Amino acid sequence: MIKKLTAAIGILVLVASTGCSSEDNLMSENNESSNSITNGDITLRYGGVELSKSIELKNTKVNFITFDPGVQKLSSAQKTISYTPNLSGAIAAVGSNWYNINSGETYYIPEGTTFTGGFNFNSAGKIIVLGNLGGSNWINVPNGGKVEVGTNGQILSSANFHLNSGGTLNNYGYVDYTTSSVDGIINNYNNIKFTKDISLNGSSTVNNYCRMVFEMQNNYLNATLSNEGYLTFSKGFHINGSGVLNLKPQSFTDVTGGSVSIDGKISNTGSSFARMDFVNMSFGNMNASPAVTGLIDLNFTNTSYSVLQNNNKINNQVTLNGNTFIPAEGCRPQKGISPCTDSQLQFTLVANAVSPSINNNVLSATGVTVNNGFAYVSYHTNDAAFGSDTQGAVRILNVSDYNAPTLVSEALFNNVEFNNVDVADNKIFATGGDKNGARLITAPLSNNVFNTQDLSLFSSYKLPSSTAKNSYFYNNSLYAVTGTTGGGFFKLNPANGYSVSDQFYSSGERAKYIAHNNTYQVFLATEATGTSLRIANVDGSNPKTYTYNTLVQSVTDGKNVITLDDEYVYLALSDKGVAKIKLSNGQLMNTFVPRNFKVNNQNVFSQTGLTNAVAVNNCYLYLANGTDGVIVLNKNTFNVVGYYKLNGSANYIYINNNLAFVATGKAGLNILKIN
Numbered sequence: 001m002i003k004k005l006t007a008a009i010g011i012l013v014l015v016a017s018t019g020c021s022s023e024d025n026l027m028s029e030n031n032e033s034s035n036s037i038t039n040g041d042i043t044l045r046y047g048g049v050e051l052s053k054s055i056e057l058k059n060t061k062v063n064f065i066t067f068d069p070g071v072q073k074l075s076s077a078q079k080t081i082s083y084t085p086n087l088s089g090a091i092a093a094v095g096s097n098w099y100n101i102n103s104g105e106t107y108y109i110p111e112g113t114t115f116t117g118g119f120n121f122n123s124a125g126k127i128i129v130l131g132n133l134g135g136s137n138w139i140n141v142p143n144g145g146k147v148e149v150g151t152n153g154q155i156l157s158s159a160n161f162h163l164n165s166g167g168t169l170n171n172y173g174y175v176d177y178t179t180s181s182v183d184g185i186i187n188n189y190n191n192i193k194f195t196k197d198i199s200l201n202g203s204s205t206v207n208n209y210c211r212m213v214f215e216m217q218n219n220y221l222n223a224t225l226s227n228e229g230y231l232t233f234s235k236g237f238h239i240n241g242s243g244v245l246n247l248k249p250q251s252f253t254d255v256t257g258g259s260v261s262i263d264g265k266i267s268n269t270g271s272s273f274a275r276m277d278f279v280n281m282s283f284g285n286m287n288a289s290p291a292v293t294g295l296i297d298l299n300f301t302n303t304s305y306s307v308l309q310n311n312n313k314i315n316n317q318v319t320l321n322g323n324t325f326i327p328a329e330g331c332r333p334q335k336g337i338s339p340c341t342d343s344q345l346q347f348t349l350v351a352n353a354v355s356p357s358i359n360n361n362v363l364s365a366t367g368v369t370v371n372n373g374f375a376y377v378s379y380h381t382n383d384a385a386f387g388s389d390t391q392g393a394v395r396i397l398n399v400s401d402y403n404a405p406t407l408v409s410e411a412l413f414n415n416v417e418f419n420n421v422d423v424a425d426n427k428i429f430a431t432g433g434d435k436n437g438a439r440l441i442t443a444p445l446s447n448n449v450f451n452t453q454d455l456s457l458f459s460s461y462k463l464p465s466s467t468a469k470n471s472y473f474y475n476n477s478l479y480a481v482t483g484t485t486g487g488g489f490f491k492l493n494p495a496n497g498y499s500v501s502d503q504f505y506s507s508g509e510r511a512k513y514i515a516h517n518n519t520y521q522v523f524l525a526t527e528a529t530g531t532s533l534r535i536a537n538v539d540g541s542n543p544k545t546y547t548y549n550t551l552v553q554s555v556t557d558g559k560n561v562i563t564l565d566d567e568y569v570y571l572a573l574s575d576k577g578v579a580k581i582k583l584s585n586g587q588l589m590n591t592f593v594p595r596n597f598k599v600n601n602q603n604v605f606s607q608t609g610l611t612n613a614v615a616v617n618n619c620y621l622y623l624a625n626g627t628d629g630v631i632v633l634n635k636n637t638f639n640v641v642g643y644y645k646l647n648g649s650a651n652y653i654y655i656n657n658n659l660a661f662v663a664t665g666k667a668g669l670n671i672l673k674i675n
Contacts, residue, residue: 039455046409046452054354054407055397062347062672064632066642067599081189081209081587083151083172085128093117093127096135101125101145109133111152121145129153129173136160141167141184149173149190157195165203188212191331200225202242209585210331217258227251227274228584230332236281239264239288247274247296248584249566252326252335254279261285268294271518272566273324275335278303290315297324327636329589340619340634342641346675347660349646351405353669355379358391358412365663366559367420367470370656373400374408374448375671378430380417382666390434392417394441396449399659402673409450411458416441419559420470431468431480438463438482440471440498461498464490465508472516475539477501479521484508489523491540504534504543512560515569520583522569524562526553531573535583546586551576561613561624561652565635570621572614578623580638590638594625597640605631605643615655617674622660624650630662646670 036045045051090106093099096117099107108128109115118137119127124144133139133149134156141147143166153173155161161177163169163184175192182204186192191211197218200206204222210229217235221243225231228248236258239245243263247253249270254277261284268274272295279301286307292298293315298308300321308314325336355363356379363379370376379393395410416439418432423445430441440461443450451457463480465487471480478492487508493501505511505525512524516538523534531551536543553560555574562571568589571579577593594605605628613624616635623631629645630653648667653660660672 035452037452037455041414042455042458043412043414044409044450044452044455045412046450051407051410054356054410055405056352056354057404058349058351059403060349062349062644062646064345064347064642064644066342066345067640081172081585083148083189085130085148085150087128090128093119098137101127109153111150114156129155132156133159133161138162140164141169143167146170149175151190163204182206194219200243221245221264227253229330232256233258233260236260238262238284239266241288247276247294249274249295250326250329250332251275252332253277255281257281259284261287262291263287265290266292266296268296270295270566273297273319273322275299275324275326277301277335278305283307286313289313292318294318297322299323329636338619338636340636342634342639344675345620345632345641347644348673348675349670350403350659350673351671352647352667353377353395353397353405353407353671355666355668356393356395356410356412358393358414361389361391362666363391363393363417364651364665365669366418366652368652368654368661368663368669369421369423370399370654370659370661371423372448373398375399375405375656375661376421376423376428377661377669378418378421378432380419380432388435390415390417392430392432394418394421394428394430397671399656399671402659405671409452411443411450413441416460419468422470422472424473427473429471429473429478431463431471433467436462438465438468438487440468440478440480440492463492463498464488464500469511470513472514474516474521477540479514479540481511481514481523482508483511487511489514489525489534502540504540510556513562515562515564517564517566519566520564520569522562522564522583524560524571526556526560526573528552531571531576531579533569533571533581533586535569535586544586546581548579548581548588550588551579551591555610558610559612559651563614563616565616570614570616570635572611572623574610574612577611578614578621578633580621580635592633592638592640594623594628594631604640612650613652613654615653615660617655617657622653622655624653624662626650630660 035047090108093107098118101121103123106126109131111130114132114134116135121142126146128148130150130153132154138160141163146168149171155175157176162179165183167184169186171188177194181199183201186206188208193213197216199220202222206225208227213232215234219237221239224244226246231253233255238261241263245266247268249272251274256279259282275297277299289312291313297319323336328334364382367378375397377395381389381391392413396408399405416434418430422429426445428443443458465482466484469481488511489505491502492498510525514523521536521538525532530547530549533546553574558574569581580590595607609626609628615622621633621635625631626649631643632641648664652663658674662670
């Protein structure tokens with residue numbers, strides 16, 4: 001670690017501990033043209049005319065080439081959770097026979113057949129419905145018992161099917177639920193209808209990921225019903241005091257008649273809106289205060305809603321008649337007016353930040369983050385041009401004025417290069433490496449910029465492996481990804497010199513990137529068998545790992561950047577283009593491979609182009625695709641909106657509000673305004 005310097009002797013400690021040059025004193029230069037201090041290894045430049053010359057203001061419209069979505073060859077999309085039954089040791093249930101299910105036994109109804117007999121659970125076992133479960137016999141699923149309905153399977157309305165406490169129904173097909181209560185667990189991934197008056201009792205848990213309909217009017221919620229897809233109450237509902245209607249972000253719920261009473265709660269704890277529509281219905285008793293909480297947009301047609309406006313019935317996050325846009329996806333229909341008007345999307349090249357040079361080596365931008373109106377940019381040596389030199393830089397730009405960004409300061413490093421940069425807790429974290437291995441450089445920020453008088457505030461830490469790819473700081477820990485032998489995904493302890501406090505992944509040559517939003521943390525690895533994602537809470541807890549065998553990359557040494565919005569993570573996968581994954585369950589939603597995109601049966605993009613990085617904003621997905629430039633997709637439909645090219649190859653992109661930062665190698669960092 002670099003020690004703090006207070007005198008010349010401190011500089012000797014710095015030199016000895018890091019293998020830096022033998023400068024004995026900080027050297028200063030302060031005049032009208034430039035201000036800088038250096039210790040031979042680090043040169044900090046700030047203010048003056050020289051830095052301002054690094055920013056070339058352009059303010060020119062970009063030639064954005066667009067496409068008619070009607071003639072596009074669309075990307076692939078996976079709209080429902082796939083289901084593959086495990087029939088190992090399973091017994092076929094046929095005809096009208098009666099079967100006793102003992103502990104650990106599995107029975108299945110073959111696809112294309114209708115079973116009209118009965119099942120008696122002696123203890124916990126399983127039924128797999130690949131055909132039709134009919135008949136009129138009572139089937140009670142006990143504690144530990146499980147029923148799985150396959151993609152083409154059905155539980156018909158004639159079947160008397162009931163979940164006792166602890167029993168589970170996983171539905172990937174079509175279910176008519178005809179008994180009067182649910183006491184167990186329902187996970188609905190396709191279509192389910194409750195065809196009679198129903199009570200979701202206190203022991204139940206009901207999760208809707210696709211399409212769920214309550215057809216009758218006496219629907220009682222005594223537990224939690226979670227909607228992550230499309231939910232309909234045809235004739236209203238009543239939420240008792242212990243009941244919760246949990247609306248996930250981007251879900252849609254409609255009530256098309258009857259009456260609604262709330263003693264419990266309707267809530268959304270997420271960070272983007274859910275939508276709920278009320279049509280031709282009325283409100284009964286509203287004893288809960290508040291009855292509706294969180295980011296929920298309530299819309300009313302032929303319905304009086306004055307009761308919600310009185311006596312604290314909704315909290316200040318709830319909106320009324322906002323007509324919030326919910327995009328069509330899978331089982332969910334589109335509602336509201338799309339804020340994304342593709343035909344109006346334009347870009348203005350505001351400025352180009354000429355890359356810094358060290359000893360005539362022109363550096364390349366590798367990462368960008370924005371905080372409080374300042375952009376922080378990391379740089380490394382372009383190996384293709386300058387071999388194995390390890391020289392790098394971190395720059396700070398003031399971008400609060402979108403039309404006139406300025407370069408505030410830059411720190412040039414003779415012996416360290418950087419792959420990424422993060423800012424948190426008034427400190428900068430730059431990850432990269434030197435000739436001795438992976439390195440983390442930290443420095444405090446004062447009013448968003450470096451201290452320009454004391455280089456001792458820059459501290460260096462050795463990390464596992466040969467190079468550090470990226471990191472983020474959260475809750476007094478640094479989560480970092482490092483590459484090659486000895487690398488992986490680590491949790492580091494700042495209180496102990498950023499030593500390893502936990503390791504979550506150990507194949508450093510496969511470890512790629514870590515990203516997060518306010519809720520989730522996602523780590524990407526490119527395994528030989530497919531792309532691997534570790535999705536956890538933002539603090540790393542409750543991790544789940546998913547592998548996507550269809551996303552095997554041929555090119556594995558690229559920079560695979562990932563980015564998140566509230567619901568999804570987007571992966572830049574080199575020759576496999578970009579993939580969209582749902583954070584809550586790991587579902588692969590869409591893929592797009594630029595080299596496969598055709599218009600009028602002609603390839604549009606390079607057949608050797610690689611998707612290096614990806615960024616997202618409210619409406620669009622932006623791909624840094626090398627010599628193809630920046631490709632823009634509608635993030636909901638994955639249609640190609642258009643593309644634009646800049647000087648050089650698009651190797652990295654970062655979006656903050658309406659500014660895009662595009663790194664194009666030695667051609668510099670481009671700052672664009674999204675109009």
